[in-house]
Amino acid sequence: MSVGPWQLIIVLGLILLVFGPKRIPAIGKSLGEAFRGFKKGITGDDERDITPENEKLSEKSGSSQEAKVSEKDKHHS
Template sequence: MFGIGIPELLVIFVLILLVFGAKRLPEIGGGLGRAIKNFKKATTEPDEIDVTPSSEKKHKDE
């Protein structure tokens, strides 16, 4: 796995814990999880195309 073993992961986790603190760690994890979820959703979701004829758009705007 990218040449990173258990000892390296533990060191990274301890450094993150020291930098951000135990209270902010769940907050950061939740934000990261939401970001990944939204990114995956955006990449798999087809783009929405507006197929409303232009004459109908003009009537709705007025």
């Protein structure tokens, strides 16, 4: 049961009748954005930071302690 060219033409004609020629580009754009978002979510190309909170806090406190130590060294020199 493959889709032939006539079935495709009929389906596209029905879509044109239902949505009209002005709304089809907007529908295509939103479908493209949805597919891109889905693909991005599946492949893991998102830029979320998944570092656990306790590691983030220790990195921040470590860098602030290093800054304090370097300031003390400057004042004592």
